[in-house]
Amino acid sequence: MPFVGLDFGGTAIKGGAVGSGGEIVAERSIPSALERGATDVMDRAAELARSLGASEGGALGVGCAGIFDRARGVLLESPNLSQLAGTCLTGQLGTRLDIDPAHVYLENDANVAAYGEQWLGAARDIADFMILTLGTGVGGGIVLGGSLFTGPAGRAGEIGHVVIEPDGPLCGCGSRGCLETLASATAARRRASERGLPAEDPGNLELLAETARNHAGAERELLFDIGRDLGHGLAYPANLLDLTCFVFAGGFAATLDLLEPGIRAGASERTFGERDLTLLPATLGSSAGWIGAARLALDAGATQVG
Amino acid sequence: MPFVGLDFGGTAIKGGAVGSGGEIVAERSIPSALERGATDVMDRAAELARSLGASEGGALGVGCAGIFDRARGVLLESPNLSQLAGTCLTGQLGTRLDIDPAHVYLENDANVAAYGEQWLGAARDIADFMILTLGTGVGGGIVLGGSLFTGPAGRAGEIGHVVIEPDGPLCGCGSRGCLETLASATAARRRASERGLPAEDPGNLELLAETARNHAGAERELLFDIGRDLGHGLAYPANLLDLTCFVFAGGFAATLDLLEPGIRAGASERTFGERDLTLLPATLGSSAGWIGAARLALDAGATQVG
Numbered sequence: 001m002p003f004v005g006l007d008f009g010g011t012a013i014k015g016g017a018v019g020s021g022g023e024i025v026a027e028r029s030i031p032s033a034l035e036r037g038a039t040d041v042m043d044r045a046a047e048l049a050r051s052l053g054a055s056e057g058g059a060l061g062v063g064c065a066g067i068f069d070r071a072r073g074v075l076l077e078s079p080n081l082s083q084l085a086g087t088c089l090t091g092q093l094g095t096r097l098d099i100d101p102a103h104v105y106l107e108n109d110a111n112v113a114a115y116g117e118q119w120l121g122a123a124r125d126i127a128d129f130m131i132l133t134l135g136t137g138v139g140g141g142i143v144l145g146g147s148l149f150t151g152p153a154g155r156a157g158e159i160g161h162v163v164i165e166p167d168g169p170l171c172g173c174g175s176r177g178c179l180e181t182l183a184s185a186t187a188a189r190r191r192a193s194e195r196g197l198p199a200e201d202p203g204n205l206e207l208l209a210e211t212a213r214n215h216a217g218a219e220r221e222l223l224f225d226i227g228r229d230l231g232h233g234l235a236y237p238a239n240l241l242d243l244t245c246f247v248f249a250g251g252f253a254a255t256l257d258l259l260e261p262g263i264r265a266g267a268s269e270r271t272f273g274e275r276d277l278t279l280l281p282a283t284l285g286s287s288a289g290w291i292g293a294a295r296l297a298l299d300a301g302a303t304q305v306g
Numbered sequence: 307m308p309f310v311g312l313d314f315g316g317t318a319i320k321g322g323a324v325g326s327g328g329e330i331v332a333e334r335s336i337p338s339a340l341e342r343g344a345t346d347v348m349d350r351a352a353e354l355a356r357s358l359g360a361s362e363g364g365a366l367g368v369g370c371a372g373i374f375d376r377a378r379g380v381l382l383e384s385p386n387l388s389q390l391a392g393t394c395l396t397g398q399l400g401t402r403l404d405i406d407p408a409h410v411y412l413e414n415d416a417n418v419a420a421y422g423e424q425w426l427g428a429a430r431d432i433a434d435f436m437i438l439t440l441g442t443g444v445g446g447g448i449v450l451g452g453s454l455f456t457g458p459a460g461r462a463g464e465i466g467h468v469v470i471e472p473d474g475p476l477c478g479c480g481s482r483g484c485l486e487t488l489a490s491a492t493a494a495r496r497r498a499s500e501r502g503l504p505a506e507d508p509g510n511l512e513l514l515a516e517t518a519r520n521h522a523g524a525e526r527e528l529l530f531d532i533g534r535d536l537g538h539g540l541a542y543p544a545n546l547l548d549l550t551c552f553v554f555a556g557g558f559a560a561t562l563d564l565l566e567p568g569i570r571a572g573a574s575e576r577t578f579g580e581r582d583l584t585l586l587p588a589t590l591g592s593s594a595g596w597i598g599a600a601r602l603a604l605d606a607g608a609t610q611v612g
Contacts, residue, residue: 067579128458142546149450151548152434158545161578163538165472173578232469236542239464240448242457272467272479273373 002026004054005061005293006045006093007112010034010080013045014286017052018294022120026052027287034083038092041084046096056098059300061105061293062089063112065139070154073106105296107150109133109289110157113249113282114141115148116292121284122247129245130237131282132159132230134252138180142241148292160184164232179233183226185252197222209255223255227262234263234277235270244275249282256281308332310360311367311599312351312399313418316340316386319351320592323358324600328426332358333593340389344398347390352402362404365606367411367599368395369418371445376460379412411602413456415439415595416463419555419588420447421454422598427590428553435551436543437588438465438536440558444486448547454598466490470538485539489532491558503528515561526564533565537572544577555588562587 002017002025009032016027030048034041054060066078066085073090075081094101107115114131117123123131127146133139138160142149150156160180161173168177169187181187185205193203197219198211212219237243248256260279267277284291308323308331315338322333336354340347360366372384372391379396381387400407413421420437423429429437433452439445444466448455456462466486467479474483475493487493491511499509503525504517518525543549554562566585573583590597 140546144455149547152550153548155579155581156546156548158578162542162545163576166470166538175576175578178578232472236468237546239468240446240462240543240546241455242459242462244458270469270481272464272481272484273461275461 001055001058002053003059003061003294003298004049004052005063005112005290005295005297006049007063007109007289007293008032008045008081008084009065009109013041013048014290015048015052016287016290016294018120018291018298020298024120024291027290028052032081034081038084038087042087042092042096046093049093049097054097054099058099059103059105059297060093060097060099061107061112061296062093063107063109063289063293064089065109068106068108068154070106073101073104103300105293105300107148107293107296108141108154108157110139110141111148111150112141112290112292112296113139113288114143114157114247114292115295116284116288116290117247117249117282118143118146119295120291121288122280122282123245126245128243129247130157130159130243131247131249133250134183134185134248135250136184136186138184138233139250142237142243144241159233159237162233162236164229179229182229183233185250188226188252191226192222195222205252205255209258212258220258223258224262224265227259228266228269229262230259231263231266231268232270234267238267238271238275238277245278245280247280247282249288253281307361307364308359309365309367309600309604310355310358311369311418311596311601311603312355313369313415313595313599314338314351314387314390315371315415319347319354320596321354321358322593322596322600324426324597324604326604330426330597333596334358338387340387344390344393348393348398348402352399355399355403360403360405364405365409365411365603366399366403366405367413367418367602368399369413369415369595369599370395371415374412374414374460376412379407379410409606411599411606413454413599413602414447414460414463416445416447417454417456418447418596418598418602419445419594420449420463420553420598421601422590422594422596423553423555423588424449424452425601426597427594428586428588429551432551434549435553436463436465436547436549437553437555439556440489440491440554441556442490442492444490444539445556448543448549450547465539465543468539468542470535485535488535489539491556494532494558497532498528501528511558511561515564518564529561529564530568530571533568534572535568536565537569537574538576540569540573540583541576544573544581544583550581551584551586553586553588555594559587
């Protein structure tokens with residue numbers, strides 16, 4: 001029986017199934033259509049999981065952005081999924097699928113992405129690394145010794161809110177100079193606009209990258225500066241966890257080749273001792289989340305009996 | 307048979323033995339007398355271990371400040387133990403004691419201190435915490451899930467070199483504003499001198515603490531400020547590792563009661579979300595190191611056969 005994972009996003013619910021040998025046997029997504037309300041979303045998500053092979057008495061992995069009550073499987077807060085706040089995802093999905101809610105494994109979106117990349121993506125065979133998702137914000141997930149590390153209360157990996165410039169821009173979280181205020185895709189767009197780059201369309205990151213790739217100049221300098229801030233951020237997991245491998249996911253990670261010189265310079269400036277960093281682009285794209293969720297179902301070792 | 311640990315310091319080599327029930331059965335220390343050279347130090351350290359019960363075919367734990375080649379058991383660099391640089395501690399001690407060098411467990415001083423406090427000290431029954439040793443510098447050791455976490459290459463826990471103020475004082479490591487440039491005992495002494503505190507003897511930390519305890523004023527404010535910097539430092543393991551329990555060791559930790567309000571304020575300023583911190587003074591004093599080292603010998607599960 002395949003291992004099924006779902007990944008809840010604001011636009012789409014993605015899902016798929018992986019065989020025990022690591023082969024992807026199905027992959028499908030449906031619109032989130034959150035405006036129809038939590039019950040409808042749960043009905044359709046359960047139907048998606050069933051169509052992928054989730055079955056009675058089995059297990060299911062679920063990735064979802066937000067803050068959970070892990071013991072109860074309840075989504076407490078989620079900027080992009082506010083309509084699901086207060087929903088017991090494990091209970092709602094478990095009941096609909098005749099799966100014990102204790103066998104529905106709920107995990108943060110960046111964490112499942114890390115685990116997906118470790119299982120079938122960029123970090124295959126890498127036991128210790130951190131993933132950074134560069135999007136609206138900066139998310140983080142940590143794998144230690146080949147296992148997902150979520151921390152005593154499941155809140156580990158918050159590298160987006162590591163303060164790198166105490167006098168930096170105000171962050172939505174209330175602190176100043178959090179990594180995501182300087183190096184998320186949103187921040188990059190703001191910084192590009194502030195410098196009027198690229199001249200043809202300030203704030204257009206694709207064009208910025210293309211221009212920087214074609215010739216040296218202000219665009220390349222800006223990406224160096226943003227990379228340097230990212231590198232400052234990496235110095236913290238390097239110093240505290242001895243991590244030297246970092247995987248970059250999310251839209252802005254397509255610019256990793258241009259960010260890399262700055263990342264290396266910035267990390268070196270704040271890391272204790274010499275560390276040889278490995279910087280990898282994620283390879284699973286938006287499938288990483290459901291794949292990591294499916295891996296949680298596999299880990300659970302619950303036999304899926306039809 | 308008891309489990310024996312040694313702790314190499316610049317002034318003394320401390321050692322002791324713990325029974326399998328956690329009872330301390332012997333504790334002893336000898337002068338390091340490093341000027342007599344590595345061979346002499348190894349001779350006397352082995353003799354100390356033997357007198358504590360380390361015996362042929364058994365195991366031994368060793369704590370030591372510095373950077374190691376872990377695979378080979380060689381001390382590469384150590385500011386306070388420079389005379390031992392290049393020495394294969396595991397081989398030298400193992401040979402003298404007829405213990406397989408693979409059963410001589412070498413670990414960083416802050417790491418063994420963390421493990422000692424977890425076994426028999428302040429963090430008994432606490433599965434996840436970080437120790438900070440506030441002395442000449444700031445050392446760090448991390449326990450996760452009840453086990454010592456040293457990182458993929460054994461360099462985890464370097465909280466002393468986490469940059470908290472990018473424009474702060476220059477650190478010996480080359481970065482600016484590392485935690486230890488602001489919150490070690492050395493830094494506290496410097497900051498007190500700069501402010502001319504306490505007036506009777508600027509830079510005297512014992513007197514500073516006594517004055518601050520007796521009445522509100524500039525002394526108490528300085529300790530709040532130093533505490534706040536410490537709190538800023540704690541925000542990084544809180545955000546990245548979800549740690550909420552911190553144990554403070556080293557001479558300057560005797561001031562924890564006065565540092566605590568600043569620590570809580572500083573941590574709150576840079577931590578993502580609300581976290582209820584537990585701040586504990588270490589209870590094993592300078593014995594924590596050898597006790598943690600003895601625990602490494604116990605963990606190894608090697609039977610000590612005489």
